[in-house]
Amino acid sequence: MAGPQHHRARYGRYAGGPDPLAPPVDLAEALDAIADDVMAGYSPERALREFLRRGGERQQGFDDLARRVQQRRRDLLNRHNLDGTFQQVKELLDKAVLAERKQLARDAMMDDDDRAFREMRLDNLPASTAAAVNELASYDWQSSDARESYEQIKDLLGRELLDQRFAGMKQALQSATDEDRQAVAEMLGDLNELLDKHRRGEDTPEDFDAFMAKHGEHFPENPRTVDELIDALAQRAAAAQRLLNSMTPEQRRELMELSAQAFGSASLMAQLDALDGNLQALRPGLDWTGSENFRGNEGMGLGDGTGVVQDLAELDALAEQLQQDYSGARASDIDVDAVMRQLGEDAAVSARTLAQLERALREGGLLRRSADGSLRLSPQAMRRLGKALLADAAKQLSARTGARDARTAGAAGEATGATRPWEFGDAQPWDVTRSLTNAILRTASEGGDPGAGVRLDVRDVEVVETEARTQSAVVLLVDTSYSMAAEGRWVPMKRTALALHHLVSTRFRGDQLQLIGFGRLAQSRSIDELTALPPVREQGTNLHHALLLAERFFAAHPSMDAVLLVVTDGEPTAHLESYGDAWFSWPPEPETIRRTVTQLDRVTRRGTRTTFFRLGDDPGLRHFLDQLADRVGGRVIAPELDDLGAAVVGEYLRFRRAGYDDLEWEA
Known part of the structure; x- marks a missing residue:
């Protein structure tokens, strides 16, 4: 009988495809940074380029690599002579x-x-x-x-x-x-x-x-x-x-x-x-x-000197590649082998990761080309970003008031057809089929035999999502005057809108949300349009026009509870004339104030729940909004910028709870 065969394994440097030891590509960090720049007014293409230049918290960017290239070049010239x-x-x-x-x-x-x-x-x-x-x-x-x-x-x-x-x-x-x-x-x-x-x-x-x-x-x-x-x-x-x-x-x-x-x-x-x-x-x-x-003290022979001059040329080529300032530039243009030779393995991993990150963003559905050829955040990216922003808002709400995560759907209406993992405090019915399937799969993955029986774990339980009995028509008015950008309130305003939009579109699908931006004029905008809206240097805070559009939206949904949320950092300084142009004056004219107040009365006549979110400490704005809130039975909230999203989401949920008695929610 033949004896046992012995096999020897040889191990060598890995050279087949992506580095398995390279750090994972952090799309969440990249998407968050790109979205912030987009909301600040950058195009998505420029925002992507800026992130690749800056890098992430644990990821070197083009600028970091370019600095190392220049330092390497200086070192070669300062070390050697001929x-x-x-x-x-x-x-x-x-x-x-x-x-x-x-x-x-x-x-x-x-x-x-x-x-x-x-x-x-x-x-x-x-x-x-x-x-x-x-x-x-x-x-x-x-x-x-x-x-x-x-x-x-x-x-x-x-x-x-x-x-x-x-x-x-x-x-x-x-x-x-x-x-x-x-x-x-x-x-x-x-x-x-x-x-x-x-x-x-x-x-x-x-x-x-x-x-x-x-x-x-x-x-x-x-x-x-x-x-x-x-x-x-x-x-x-x-x-x-x-x-x-x-x-x-x-x-x-x-x-x-x-x-x-x-x-x-x-x-x-x-x-x-x-x-x-x-x-x-x-x-x-x-x-x-x-x-x-060359100005150093270390003499080089002709052959070694020629090699150093080649290194300098390669460094110059890398510097040009890292600038990425030519048409059609891509992170994949960077010669990773040259980076390895000149800067070492860690720099090569960074260059390769940047290329993978850009490719994942472009090809993974997070960025897309529009009809005019420009790059935009895709709906998938908007959903991911909205989910993250909503989670941040929910965390702030929970920390502030002891509330549960803001992912609850209505508790007492019709099933939506969706399920989600059970959480402490949920009153929704279990989805038995999904829960048992989860238990079987978990038992098998842990090495057990499902045929011998399974034990249900709390991790297996999924509950049926239901729509709430009441439905709301929600209007979020956001100030888009230039002072919002000048005072650093532009991005928090957009992040707030995106968080509220994600909550309504994923958890309260029966509600209708309208986003209206108001500067010198007001305009209803989709979440994509609002997210990509750049700040425009023009004067005017036309709350009157925004309220006209809000009234039109509420009239189109007469059977729904009306909710009006207003985010602003200034008194009304413009109103809409009958011929369609905006009238602007600073300080505000009595006619602008009169038309704004009259229009607010028309909007709230049908029992609209109203909240004003005051940004900044302007005494005139504080006095004006307090008077408006008293007039319509609303209230004024003055959140810090970091807390704006949580404040708006929390107020919307407070109004949702007021619409029905059997929704178990603690705010």
């Missing part, structure tokens, strides 16, 4: 000259005239390191150590120059043999031949395949086409040219002189110059003329 290769060459030269002097001093067999001549050559070397290296090109070294150090100079220069064009070549050619160098020279010749043919349009895919089969080990990027090969080489070559442009004139002159000694072969520079010419002709759109201002 003297690295020159310093290495000078150290090797000094080492060679010192070793040669020691050899000359201890070589007793050397002719005195020869020794004197050699010492004179060493004593009279040019001050320029490059000139001294070239001066010693034909020197017959007596010291093997000195000769080795000088050869290291030529080897270093060759590897650095190649490393500028081919990343990693400096390390690959360390301790290289003459055969290795010959192979590189052959590769350069074949590469220039391929690029020449490509420039003339004479190359074929077979030419590229043959080149890669022969020299592919020099190209770790593993390009699949000649264009991919050119792109990789041209970006590196352009960075090398920008590095050269960043040097001082003295450094450039020294480098040109030293280049002649690279590998002891002038043909290397000829091949590299030809390569640069081919690449610049094939990719002229790259930045071949820019420069950087």
Whole structure:
């Protein structure tokens, strides 16, 4: 019988799709922030862009990443300078000259005239390191150590120059043999031949395949086409040219002189110059003329410096992507791999999360395109936001008065067909089928056997929602004069309207709600229109016109209990003339006050329950609203802005309770 088989599992870096360890996308926070901006007057498109720029409480935004990009760029420039290769060459030269002097001093067999001549050559070397290296090109070294150090100079220069064009070549050619160098020279010749043919349009895919089969080990990027090969080489070559442009004139002159000694072969520079010419002709759109201002203390070699210049270019590209100020910009445009390379894994997770969040908002039904192409909050988003705002209002009500959650529907009417989880204090009948189904599913999920019986838990119980016996026609008048925006009351006003709208549309579906905004003129508005309404800098608080529209709405629902809720921060300063224009005056004219009061009398003549919500501490407004409330048997509430939603919702529920006796609700 075969023995047991053992299987080994290998674990590696996850590379298949979204990061499973990335933090979840918080759509609730994003939607709340976007809705606040929309209610403050931003377009949904701009509000989305602003949230992505700011980020969330635990989520970095574009601005945070852009600051890190700029800091990374400053760090690179402040840390490095371009003297690295020159310093290495000078150290090797000094080492060679010192070793040669020691050899000359201890070589007793050397002719005195020869020794004197050699010492004179060493004593009279040019001050320029490059000139001294070239001066010693034909020197017959007596010291093997000195000769080795000088050869290291030529080897270093060759590897650095190649490393500028081919990343990693400096390390690959360390301790290289003459055969290795010959192979590189052959590769350069074949590469220039391929690029020449490509420039003339004479190359074929077979030419590229043959080149890669022969020299592919020099190209770790593993390009699949000649264009991919050119792109990789041209970006590196352009960075090398920008590095050269960043040097001082003295450094450039020294480098040109030293280049002649690279590998002891002038043909290397000829091949590299030809390569640069081919690449610049094939990719002229790259930045071949820019420069950087390196000012640090850490010297870089030519290859490393070229890599840093490429990093700087990548950082500049990231900065442009993060600005998102071009048409059609998306968070998915950001190169997450580049973010990972430059800023680390945490920044890459943030960039990826922002892209996922934007995609979820756009494709998940929370934002939608209207007929004119503009972006708007979808009905689903409005419902989610309204639910959250209503929950906040209910929490404030409960904390203030000990009331239950404001999610109760009518308790003594017809069933609505909907159910919900049972809560303490509910008097609605149980939905037995749904409750037993919940118990069976819970038992199975907890590992139990429903066939052996189930035990009903309070978590399983669902109750039947019912409509209340009474129905109400509710009018919410909200002040949309510019003072509401100027005093920071614009967004709380809209949040209040949205919370009340959600309560009526989901829990008291038999009620009818009308939203009316009044500034210089009044207008009935849908919740979508009111939510998206921007503040307009115009004078006028036309409560008279708003009451005219309220009277028309109540007349259209004569069998319903009338409820009038008025949110304002100023006395009436405008009224509607018979010809349809608004008359404005500050301070308020007696005619404006007279028409407003007369119209309020007409609205409340049918027993309308009325409440005024006064915002601010203006004495004139306080006196005026107190008089109106006394006149119509209403009342005035002066809530704090944060409590406005709870105050309006609570007042509506108070009126609903007054409409029937058997609804169990404590306010």
